[in-house]
Amino acid sequence: MARYLKRGMDASAIKAADAKVRETVENILAEVEARIQTIFGQYGSRFSEAQKADIRRLCNLAQLPLDRLRAYSLENGDGPGLYLKPLLEREKNPLENTRVGKTPNAAAKP
Amino acid sequence: MPTEELAFLSVTELAKRIEAKKLSPVALTQYFLDRSEKLGPRYNAYARLTPEIALAQAKIAEKEIRSGRYRGPLHGIPYAAKDLLAVKGVPCTWGAKPYANQVFDYDATVIEHLNRVGAVLLGKAAMIELAGGMGYRFASASLQGEAKNPWDTKCWTCGSSSGSGAIVAAGLAPFAIGTETWGSILCPSAFCGVSGLRPTYGRVSRYGAMALAPSMDKIGPLARSAEDCARVFAAIAGHDPRDRSTLPLDKAAFTYSASLELNSRALKIGWLTNAWKTIEPGVAKAADAAEKVLKKYFSSVKKAALPEGPFEDAGNVIVAVEGASSFRSLIRSGRVSELADPLGQIAGYVNEQYSGADYLQAQRLREILQKKMETLFDSFDLLVTATQPVAATSLELNLETGLSYADPLGGIGNLCGLPALSVPCGFTEKNLPVGLQFMARAGDDIAVIQAARIYQLHTDWHRRHPKIT
Numbered sequence: 356m357a358r359y360l361k362r363g364m365d366a367s368a369i370k371a372a373d374a375k376v377r378e379t380v381e382n383i384l385a386e387v388e389a390r391i392q393t394i395f396g397q398y399g400s401r402f403s404e405a406q407k408a409d410i411r412r413l414c415n416l417a418q419l420p421l422d423r424l425r426a427y428s429l430e431n432g433d434g435p436g437l438y439l440k441p442l443l444e445r446e447k448n449p450l451e452n453t454r455v456g457k458t459p460n461a462a463a464k465p
Numbered sequence: 466m467p468t469e470e471l472a473f474l475s476v477t478e479l480a481k482r483i484e485a486k487k488l489s490p491v492a493l494t495q496y497f498l499d500r501s502e503k504l505g506p507r508y509n510a511y512a513r514l515t516p517e518i519a520l521a522q523a524k525i526a527e528k529e530i531r532s533g534r535y536r537g538p539l540h541g542i543p544y545a546a547k548d549l550l551a552v553k554g555v556p557c558t559w560g561a562k563p564y565a566n567q568v569f570d571y572d573a574t575v576i577e578h579l580n581r582v583g584a585v586l587l588g589k590a591a592m593i594e595l596a597g598g599m600g601y602r603f604a605s606a607s608l609q610g611e612a613k614n615p616w617d618t619k620c621w622t623c624g625s626s627s628g629s630g631a632i633v634a635a636g637l638a639p640f641a642i643g644t645e646t647w648g649s650i651l652c653p654s655a656f657c658g659v660s661g662l663r664p665t666y667g668r669v670s671r672y673g674a675m676a677l678a679p680s681m682d683k684i685g686p687l688a689r690s691a692e693d694c695a696r697v698f699a700a701i702a703g704h705d706p707r708d709r710s711t712l713p714l715d716k717a718a719f720t721y722s723a724s725l726e727l728n729s730r731a732l733k734i735g736w737l738t739n740a741w742k743t744i745e746p747g748v749a750k751a752a753d754a755a756e757k758v759l760k761k762y763f764s765s766v767k768k769a770a771l772p773e774g775p776f777e778d779a780g781n782v783i784v785a786v787e788g789a790s791s792f793r794s795l796i797r798s799g800r801v802s803e804l805a806d807p808l809g810q811i812a813g814y815v816n817e818q819y820s821g822a823d824y825l826q827a828q829r830l831r832e833i834l835q836k837k838m839e840t841l842f843d844s845f846d847l848l849v850t851a852t853q854p855v856a857a858t859s860l861e862l863n864l865e866t867g868l869s870y871a872d873p874l875g876g877i878g879n880l881c882g883l884p885a886l887s888v889p890c891g892f893t894e895k896n897l898p899v900g901l902q903f904m905a906r907a908g909d910d911i912a913v914i915q916a917a918r919i920y921q922l923h924t925d926w927h928r929r930h931p932k933i934t
Binding site: 390393394398401402406409410413414417420421423424425426427429433434435 | 774775777778779781782799802807808810811812814815817818819823825826827828829830831832833
């Protein structure tokens with residue numbers, strides 16, 4: 356695939372692309388390794404060798420989903436999830452929903 | 466009355482007999498206590514029984530009903546509560562050895578609500594340790610041991626509401642309370658062949674419940690039918706100032722009327738085409754048959770697709786980070802090593818390493834996803850598919866590899882706090898139950914109940930139960 360994509364590129368462009376890929380991979384590996392070393396540095400004495408290998412494996416496994424998440428393009432104004440919204444709504448007008456005569460579950464009806 | 470019939474009657478059917486004074490709450494409670502004591506250990510279903518509480522509550526219920534003070538459809542009905550809900554003076558283990566001796570001096574709001582309507586607490590249901598909050602690799606990840614599926618005791622119930630699933634499936638209680646952060650009500654419902662409701666996030670107070678991922682944790686019932694789930698949901702839903710994530714009064718409360726609900730509106734169904742990459746043949750066959758039933762009884766059944774993106778990844782990061790925060794003291798003290806599961810002993814250390822920026826990226830993605838789902842629900846009232854792509858798995862299976870399929874539906878549903886209801890829709894060739902999931906817009910719990918009720922009016926899968934001798 357990579358070879359196919361590089362067809363038609365001149366030698367210097369291929370070299371630059373290869374260097375970029377290498378740098379990306381090295382950064383990812385360094386990040387994973389840093390995470391592993393932080394765990395081992397803080398808690399290493401708690402783990403057996405088998406557990407250490409398992410932790411290393413888990414840290415590696417976690418990286419791909421993390422990279423996919425980071426690659427998702429967001430705008431500056433995209434805020435955190437709406438799970439905070441009910442609290443905000445209530446705090447803006449705490450008495451709004453306590454008025455007599457409002458049907459429970461009204462929101463669920465057409 | 467044949468005993469097995471009593472064991473598998475629905476809340477609705479039991480309530481009619483209790484209200485008519487043809488069934489004594491004390492006799493019913495004693496019956497379920499005896500049955501639970503005898504059969505519970507077979508499935509590792511209970512963390513503990515609470516016979517003193519149960520009989521005291523049943524006696525009060527009986528006295529009230531005899532004197533004409535009938536409180537409603539849960540009055541005198543026995544139930545089990547997942548062992549992460551605080552019950553005053555009763556050990557609450559969270560399914561985990563480090564908390565084996567934990568006792569609270571208050572009741573969780575859900576327990577208070579059930580006390581108020583006169584329900585009878587039979588006991589605490591076994592569960593996966595910390596509801597799977599530290600990860601787990603095997604079904605045995607529980608202080609109570611592996612929960613065995615009443616349909617086949619060599620198979621698992623799924624988790625983390627494993628005991629709740631086993632209890633309802635084996636006829637040890639008419640309903641049980643479970644919780645879901647990601648799949649923990651719906652999966653046991655599907656694997657155990659019972660009906661389970663995951664309510665909209667914020668409709669049921671988590672006060673007094675173990676926190677795993679506070680922005681995703683939800684509490685709901687597992688029962689014999691969608692109607693029973695609705696009745697329990699009506700009792701436990703509501704705003705609670707002690708859980709500040711609960712919705713405002715009118716949006717949290719739920720009132721249930723069987724006739725009103727069935728006639729409330731024509732529902733537009735979206736049959737999901739991309740929820741599962743592959744589906745086990747026996748599950749696919751049952752789901753295909755269910756789709757045909759839906760096409761017969763719903764005016765609109767069209768294909769629908771979930772939005773695509775790294776939403777499941779976002780959900781995983783949120784659960785991991787919030788779980789690491791909820792159990793920080795357990796991780797840092799090293800007592801996490803007391804957990805039963807090898808993955809549970811170490812995953813917390815890994816989960817602590819996610820950065821704040823990554824967590825917030827996941828939360829921001831959640832907002833995008835919620836908008837996409839709002840748009841999808843402009844075209845459909847409900848999204849429907851098989852609850853799980855597989856039936857109950859072997860007790861020995863390594864879940865980390867054997868149950869590691871992509872679950873965008875669970876990720877999206879739980880990230881957006883959407884209500885969902887799983888009902889039985891058939892069996893595989895090995896006679897293991899298959900679940901059908903209805904999922905709706907946040908706040909539209911009535912839609913999943915209405916749709917599942919209509920489905921159950923025209924099928925009898927929910928009336929099947931395992932043969933237990």
